[in-house]
Amino acid sequence: MQHVMVIGGGVVGLTTAWSLLEAGFEVSLVEREAELAQGASRANGGQLSYRYVSPLADSGVPLKALRWLFEPDSPLHFRPQWSLHQWMWLASFLSNCRGSVNRRTTQRLLALGAFSQTCFSDLYAHANLDGVSLRTPGKLVIYRTAGEFADVATRLRNDPKTIERVLSYQECLSVEPALARSPVQLAGGIFTVGEAVADCYALSLQLAERLRAHSHFKGFVHAQGQGFVITDGKAVALRTDQGDLSATAFVIAAGLQSRALALTAGVRLPIYPLKGYSLTAPIGPEHKPPVVSVTDIEKKVLYAQIGGELRVAAMADLVGEDTRIDPARMASLYRSVKATFPDAAGYEASKEWAGLRPATPSGAPILGATPVAGVWLNVGHGALGFTMSFGAARIVADLIAGRESPISMDGLSH
Numbered sequence: 001m002q003h004v005m006v007i008g009g010g011v012v013g014l015t016t017a018w019s020l021l022e023a024g025f026e027v028s029l030v031e032r033e034a035e036l037a038q039g040a041s042r043a044n045g046g047q048l049s050y051r052y053v054s055p056l057a058d059s060g061v062p063l064k065a066l067r068w069l070f071e072p073d074s075p076l077h078f079r080p081q082w083s084l085h086q087w088m089w090l091a092s093f094l095s096n097c098r099g100s101v102n103r104r105t106t107q108r109l110l111a112l113g114a115f116s117q118t119c120f121s122d123l124y125a126h127a128n129l130d131g132v133s134l135r136t137p138g139k140l141v142i143y144r145t146a147g148e149f150a151d152v153a154t155r156l157r158n159d160p161k162t163i164e165r166v167l168s169y170q171e172c173l174s175v176e177p178a179l180a181r182s183p184v185q186l187a188g189g190i191f192t193v194g195e196a197v198a199d200c201y202a203l204s205l206q207l208a209e210r211l212r213a214h215s216h217f218k219g220f221v222h223a224q225g226q227g228f229v230i231t232d233g234k235a236v237a238l239r240t241d242q243g244d245l246s247a248t249a250f251v252i253a254a255g256l257q258s259r260a261l262a263l264t265a266g267v268r269l270p271i272y273p274l275k276g277y278s279l280t281a282p283i284g285p286e287h288k289p290p291v292v293s294v295t296d297i298e299k300k301v302l303y304a305q306i307g308g309e310l311r312v313a314a315m316a317d318l319v320g321e322d323t324r325i326d327p328a329r330m331a332s333l334y335r336s337v338k339a340t341f342p343d344a345a346g347y348e349a350s351k352e353w354a355g356l357r358p359a360t361p362s363g364a365p366i367l368g369a370t371p372v373a374g375v376w377l378n379v380g381h382g383a384l385g386f387t388m389s390f391g392a393a394r395i396v397a398d399l400i401a402g403r404e405s406p407i408s409m410d411g412l413s414h
């Protein structure tokens with residue numbers, strides 16, 4: 001039986017390991033930290049956003065970003081660095097900021113999202129997941145500006161295939177009564193049934209338990225992957241700080257650090273950290289939290305109830321590989337949240353977190369083979385890694401097993 005080694009113990013690596021076991025491989029997983037899922041998968045927004053994919057790179061974004069640079073509470077923050085990588089990524093991101101590219105990426109992510117939703121249902125049933133705070137309340141995207149709302153509403157009304165519902169302000173209130181207590185004046189909203197929320201961290205840990213119990217799982221190795229030993233164009237081992245680990249094939253699923261690992265196999269990955277923040281606030285009997293999952297599109301803030309708490313996630317900061325909590329950014333997030341849903345949760349008792357989204361310039365992940373035999377990729381999941389992990393894992397496992405990808409790989413491979 002072939003042995004596949006997965007590098008990275010976040011939600012992407014763990015789902016990949018599971019799909020590989022299901023495909024009949026022996027599997028091991030290498031994680032550099034003493035605990036699993038401490039990276040971007042730790043306290044993200046928790047949204048399983050299969051239909052609302054909204055890649056950041058779009059035609060209006062460079063202008064908006066310029067404006068945001070001068071706004072203290074802007075959803076985007078840029079700290080220029082002496083880093084060729086930062087500037088090259090930015091240049092590539094800007095070249096992706098076109099309507100045509102955005103539409104293509106959106107179609108690719110929608111196809112991956114639909115497939116991922118199916119794979120999530122399979123995983124949920126087969127891995128017998130419980131205690132992951134799964135709910136399917138639907139997603140309401142709220143608009144403050146009439147112009148922006150009118151553009152989206154017109155596009156959706158002209159799309160006979162859409163399942164999104166265009167809602168007036170009054171209709172938004174009946175979908176999400178907590179908005180009635182908000183001082184914010186809305187232009188309207190878009191509601192999508194079937195969108196879900198879950199606790200990504202709890203799911204990751206539970207999946208790790210299911211892996212441990214699987215007869216073909218060879219175990220977790222806590223070691224730092226440093227590069228590949230390549231013989232005759234084929235990877236035969238992973239070099240680590242604990243010595244070389246051999247396997248028949250390797251899947252890089254190391255989030256942000258995938259770039260450094262892939263480089264040792266001669267593969268350049270355009271992945272840059274988009275730093276985001278979350279806060280998790282307790283919900284008491286006196287609070288009136290939103291029930292559906294809410295995206296405040298212009299502020300770029302997500303709200304979701306996850307297991308009796310309110311998770312709020314926001315911001316995309318280009319500040320390099322820095323996970324420190326910037327008090328000014330956190331204060332800005334609190335201002336925005338309290339001005340939108342003032343009595344939704346006990347914000348003063350929030351747990352604060354910052355994480356780095358492993359983002360590609362277009363917003364599409366990179367899956368599948370590399371020019372080096374035996375080295376495979378499941379990387380660059382950016383803002384949607386939780387949502388897409390289930391489908392991406394299945395695709396990569398199928399490809400390693402020598403099968404066709406279940407969906408088109410156009411724009412999703414290296």
Ligand SMILES: Cc1cc2nc3c(=O)[nH]c(=O)nc-3n(C[C@H](O)[C@H](O)[C@H](O)COP(=O)(O)OP(=O)(O)OC[C@H]3O[C@@H](n4cnc5c(N)ncnc54)[C@H](O)[C@@H]3O)c2cc1C
Nearest residue numbers: 008010012032039040041045047225255257276385386387
């Ligand atoms: C604020 C915020 C909100 C978000 N909200 C959502 C959301 O609502 N919905 C959604 O779908 N997505 C969301 N995301 C995105 C999602 O969290 C990420 O895309 C996803 O967690 C990426 O998973 P990953 O496994 O690739 O990376 P990670 O979770 O970072 O895992 C990578 C793992 O690899 C390990 N590793 C790294 N290098 C090595 C090495 N050399 N050797 C061994 N191990 C290594 C790391 O220690 C880590 O455990 C959000 C992200 C942020 C930051």
